[in-house]
Amino acid sequence: MPSGYRPDRETDFAGFPSTTPIVIDNGASTFRIGWAGEAEPRVAFRNIVQRPRHRSSGETVTVVGDTDPALMKYFDCTRSAIRSPFDDDVVYQFEYMEYILDFGFDRLGATSEVGHPILMTECECNPSFSRARMSELLFETYGVPSIGNDTYLFVPLLSIVHGSFEVRIVDAKDVSSYFLKGEPVLGACCRTNVGGFHITDFLRQLLSLKYPYHSASITWEKAEELKKEHCYVALDYMSELQIFKNNKEEAEEKTRYWQLPWVPPPVEEPPSEEELARKAALKEKAGQRLRDMAAAKRSQKIAELEKQLSYLEELMEQLDGAEEEEATAILGRSGYLSQQEIKSAILKATQSLRKAKGESNGNEEKADASGVDKYPLVSVPDETLTPEQLKEKKKQILLKTTTEGRMRAKQRRAEEEALREKQEEERRLENPELYLEELRARYSELSDRVDQRKRQKLNGGKTNGNHNSSGGVGRGERLNAAQKERMRLLTSAAFDRGKGEDTFGTRDEDWLVYKKMSKDNDDDDDGNDDDESELARIASKIQDMDPTFVNKAEAVQQTPEPPKVRTLTAEDYRISIGIERFRCPEILFQPGMIGIDQAGIDEMVSISLRRLMEDEAVKERLCQSILVTGGCSLIPGMIPRLESGIRQFRPYLSPLKLVRAADPLIDAWRGAAAFAASSKFGRHTFSLADYREHGENLFHRKLKRGISTKRGDHPVQNGQNPVDEWEEQQRYWPSPRAPPVSPMGSPRTPNGSQKKPVLGKVKSKAKKWMHLLHHKKKPQEDMMWTPRAGPSADDSKEHNDADYGSPSTARHPHSSCESACAPEVFLEASSRQNSPLPSPTAHKEQPYFKVSSRFESEMKEANEMLRESKQLRVNTTKPKTVTFAPILEQGPEPVKNDWHSKELSETATEIFSHAYAIVCEAVLRMVSIIQGAMSSYNIDRRQMLEKIVSFKRYMMLKLAPGEGDKVLSEVITEAVLDMFDAWCENVERPLVQRAKEVYSWFLPERREELPPVPLSTHPCVYEDAEEFYSLEN
Amino acid sequence: MESEVVKTEMVLAATFPFKKVQIADKYPKGQSRGRQWKHLRLLLQAADATSLPPDRPNYLNIQSPPSIYPPKRYCDITGFEAPYVDPRTKLRYADPEVFKQIRMLPDEYVQRYLALRNAAVVLR
Structure with missing residues (x-):
């Protein structure tokens, strides 16, 4: 069934008579529905429900089965996972079951009502609550007239198809694996909760852990597909592992690759010569134009300046030659106030002209020259100066002293440096090793300090990779040290206010708080600078002496550089499935691999055989026709592996034959359909009337006796009712008195037992005592047991035990029994009698210890x-x-x-x-x-x-x-x-x-x-x- | 609804003529109805297996017992036989190469690997 497949609606629903049963194989993975007697199910779909939200209308809708991924874009699936009504192999979610049944009946073409008997499969020994809810759903919601009872017991029903008692089924179903014998012996069933579902899930998880970058592409559907296509069962798991560990070529041969869609990134071709030339030419041209423009602008400016200069010079000449009055008139015309002003203007113009012409304006010499007269007022006596000049002088003096002080300090430092250098040189010459050692120690100390400070600033930096997800990630963790300090200040400032007398601001230092609080106050590196420069100095020194020395600072500097991003290739988008091919199916044989502490399917055969208490001849016969069915039996290598696994539990050279079902997927449905079409089906149903009378108690064991005593007035079909059917099953459940092999004739033989009526009587007494003793063992009843209980007092218990006492084989048909409870017991026990003779009494024996x-x-x-x-x-x-x-x-x-x-x-x-x-x-x-x-x-x-x-x-x-x-x-x-x-x-x-x-x-x-x-x-x-x-x- | 969605009939209709009780009546809309179901484990607990007769097959007692073979240990990462266990992450590993890999694994992945064999620490 391809994914996204949607079944079409059948049209011939009305054409079937209302007696034709509808057959449903309600498998945990696939739901199949069809008509009894047909060879193929009409409709099959994955047994899943999604309830996404429709994007445009916003309403929640229900989608059953697989869907076309292209259409899912109209739905918002973020809040709805894909759900199944199954937990393991038991239906527990009946709302989803209802959606699925709705869809199934709709696809089958039901229009007005589902007026057909239903035969529905379920897991072995389905718990009664699930069974009760399912029939409630079918009867009350769909008005089904009757439900096939028999399949309420078994999934595959292949016994009917094969018609042989010896068929034994290894059903590697999607969730569980079972063993049944053709005529089903429930007591010999065995289930391990591992199946195809687990294989797929295991594969998906392994791949998405191996390729975390592609985990989005490794979907459930894809894993399912990979499983079906590539998984196989290794005949010998350990040797297969060895192949993959040691033999590279063979392993490579067995490895499969799944190439994810990958588009190679566009490769940049180096530009051709012409291209380069053209580009250069273009650039050159643009540059030239800019240069031209700049030149034009400059020449224009020069021309302007020259014009102004000539005008000013002319003006000066005029002024020089002019009279007093004439000069004022000229000045008035020109807009200058004095000759002095014109002079300075000329100077300015000359300077800018020179600058414009690109000549050096000789500022340096001027600056040097002005070094002396930078502070012209310092040497001038105070008396000659105006008050403004005095102020200016003070300022100049201050400036001068500070610069001089700075110069002096610099000089002193240089001297100190030189001295220290000399001392160090001496020490080095004295004992180079010791000196180097000292340097190293100092270096490491300093670098530690610098590192620590850096770390503090960055808040501890990163821990190693393994623990980066641990620890809190609260707000405090994200702040660096400076930010933390700021937060502290702010909070303390906020909380200090109003507490006692407010003295803030009386001292100047108080105001510094604001500076510290300001956001961009991260530059507290003053001390750090010293340390760093010292560090650099020492590092260079050590490097001089020891060429192998690696400067830590430099080394650290290199790593933070982002590693060169490797371009992704097709390799990176390739998912290899090597060991997973057989590792995943292996969980069927070793459920411990996924943490399930149960026996694997090969071992389960031996357990089943053991539980089936038959003698060796029967077991041998059974082992010659073991049928393997269910989805997982399609995995290649399954049959040989299973065979070798089972052989280990069988006697040496004993015959063993495994057959795989012809079509493991729909065999169960076919079996059910054939059964529903057979005449037996009528006897194995219970009807709406039964349900109305007993309700869901029909399924709970506790009321079973109540029903069976009412049998006389109960509507029965062919002398059977559902409960009898159940009783009938018990015949196949071996009694605790299974015949042990005895070398001599024992009273078990009919001969022995019949000739000893007294023995039977003693035994019946013994039974009673044992019964009492048994009850003593039960904590809830008769804690303080006293043996006063005689037959009459015992009646009620005897009576109860008839219900859930283990059925006994009719070993002692002539045992005597208490007359008081005889009819009741007879009613109960007679249906279980194996003895061909109708015995007047039957005696019940409570097993001494309950036989599980x-x-x-x-x-x-x-x-x-x-x-x-x-x-x-x-x-x-x-x-x-x-x-x-x-x-x-x-x-x-x-x-x-x-x-x-x-x-x-x-x-x-x-x-x-x-x-x-x-x-x-x-x-x-x-x-x-x-x-x-x-x-x-x-x-x-x-x-x-x-x-x-x-x-x-x-x-x-x-x-x-x-x-x-x-x-x-x-x-x-x-x-x-x-x-x-x-x-x-x-x-x-x-x-x-x-x-x-x-x-x-x-x-x-x-x-x-x-x-x-x-x-x-x-x-x-x-x-x-x-x-x-x-x-x- | 978009026409192609309608055409494929992928959305389940709200009502069906063949049903006696429609789903909307059973589970009315907009009414918070909590969780209507229990997991199988809880259901089985509620069914009280001890009250069932032990000599009759029921859902629980037909389960297979633990294997008689000693459980084999496999490397959690590679799947090979694993002689070692990392005491810190509790992951099983086959050789030193895998061990290096394990130590590089983020905690989340370690837990996911452990969860594969039902050994993860579940914090509640």
Whole structure:
């Protein structure tokens, strides 16, 4: 899909019957909408919303999907980012979702209403709030008649397309990666929050950090494009890194370059000869004209002056020769007052004439000559002078003395200088090294001082590059020292006024403040000048003696010169993508690279396989058809890398086959469309009526029971309702009692369990106690647990637990159950029964420790063990545990109550023997499991025993049990030790064989046939203990 | 609206005939309505994962656990394997050349590099 692509509106919306579902693949990156049964989605666009402001009208508009960048100039996008309704892979922003749905339905051609069922994909295990809000939106805003429920569980639905149970999907989707098995096993899902989005983002960030000048050109869209075009997955990441580190040529070969648009700057050609000549001629001509003009002006002036001079001379002649009266008349005519005046005018004219003619006017000699009579009045006695002249004389005297003083000082300084020079010369000759050293010290001292002063003036200057962004940048920081001082003065002046008596101005110095305050008062360099000149002098001296010396001042002078601006070349506009090509996709395999602490996709396969509690044969079968789909599976090299990654987790030489989906991008949509077109779809929807009845509670687990009990009057389609669908899922979620591999026939086989009805009864009791114990572990309920709870008191809990207790496989179909809650439990449990026979009762077992999907089968095993050894404890360990005294007292009571109603003929002995049989079974299983592992390593029995104990400790540690459980585990240890003691006496017998006998002896059917087994057991304190003991021996 | 904008229909219409509730009625204009949504993290917290039965798959417990492999350290700048960490900037680096480069980096860039692997110091 090219960027800026806008989908057209479909026209045939009205042509579809209202039963045809609309299929929406609501992917985090792309939204695809189309009709069920078709091969391609009708409309697809990027799942994004922008809300820019229209420039001319100023209104906020909504733009969905990709846009043509050329048209975005009409919009002001500065305040609106591109937004997605998704957080990771969950829809959380339903306003944006609504815009997107609006656009999608509009493009599909919806006119009056969206009257079609909707099938919409979502992520695995979508949280219920997101699911509820989405259906609220679809039902209430769009009036959708029904929503496909099934896809509320899965994204790709490829199982339907491929029709095979074995399909396993590695969905490298845009945000997350998943694992599903064809018939989806939610329990075996695995998700890592890394996907194509992260790859693109990583690439964009890396490039814009590498090329900060071009970060504006490295947009999201461009990064996406680069990713699709150039990224690949390295088969071996480390060796690929080595190539790039050591092998330059190969790395160069693998590096791609992206040339940004670059226009070379216009090159200036050197001007040709003619050009130069022409320019010179032009210049010459202009110069000539100016010169001519100046010459003309001067000659004109000269002529004028000459004319005036001749006139004046003539006038003088006339005056010389004329009588008194005649002279006055001439003067009156000429405008001069006296002959003297005319004379001075003549002098002036002569001088200017001479100047105009370019002759030297002899001012220098005059100045020199006037040096003496500069102060003509000084030597004249006071009596002869007028008052004005006296004043003048005073002034002249002052001037004269100051000049003379200055001259004297100058002379004295020169003398001093000479003297010092001489002394230094002497010192130098005396000890040149010492002298040089001294000079250097002085130089550095002086230069430091000068530097400091400069810095103060410039306010500290620049710190080094690493820290220039740190520290405050307030107003104070920007002022230099002089400006700061000025501010200080101003503020103090402002605040001092009015404080006490105002004495400002009484002293002359006060007024100096104004001078300091004046703005251009930066020239306080007086002292500095001295220092600088001294510095220069010393520097020159040192340079004389030591030619290698570099004058710091000069060196500093050179650096501030701006470096010559290098003209930018095409190279600078070229973005190289080398290591990034495989570094970015690598985050799928090592999410730790971007700080996500989760397993990579290859490891996830092994986790999924582990969570899928099937035996090895099934896993092997699954591994032969692993389907890889999703956008990221298109990255070259993905399949081989994934294959090699998965192989590491599989047994040696086990078969493995990966297939990439034919079209990973729209496979999910196709799967959904095919599913929506199939007849199954009707059963997997829930309708507007359901929604109206239950509201969004339909999606919250808490009310599930309420719905399911109402099932009778609930409108159901084909006997299914959404909740049942959910229940149905649970069948595929393996029970905590997943079958461990046992070497011998255990009561798990239908045979064993059916021939032991009493065993079932004991187990049902045990279940109840375990249940109580379990509740004790929950802090919120029954903190102070007392075992007074009998079956009747327990009903409510039993009842509740039926809802979120783990579904159990029908291992003990004939277990008895409390009559009070039987119908309820039956209703709940029957849907989960795997047993082909409809059983009258079903019993629920609360797992001893809640089995999270984190812990695997060993945890289940632990539950098993603990559960059964609990019965042992109840029956055998009264003297040992004070803590459990209440249980022991209370324990048999419910049992007796039950007997009362069911089988009064049963004796306690039988119960105990069965209980012991269970312990034996448990221990045997432990032995067989551990021995199976140990025998190949040739470990002796002692070690094996230790292993069992440590295995138990490990479980204790892992499961963090309460106080009661610890005691319980001690009982197990005790039992294990006893068993081993017994076995140690007859070492010649094979261990398992012996144990088998021990076990089988307790089965009543074969009791007669087998000899009694000498076993040391705990002494029993019950009334039947004697009998029990005698039976044993 | 400019004619070419109208022609491409890039702006979403205010009302659609197929909707029961128009967006303008749902989110009235000019009325500050604050933030209507929460981030996924908060939503998941609100959903109270502890109340869900742990043996059923839900959004949180199908997440993959941390990798069993020891995490590899890569140079933040070049992407090569990084044996060293700069104690000042906390950036990982592959060789002395990169170290020089790191020390020349402005603080902002250091933080951006750290943010790439979710190790940046976020000041609030």
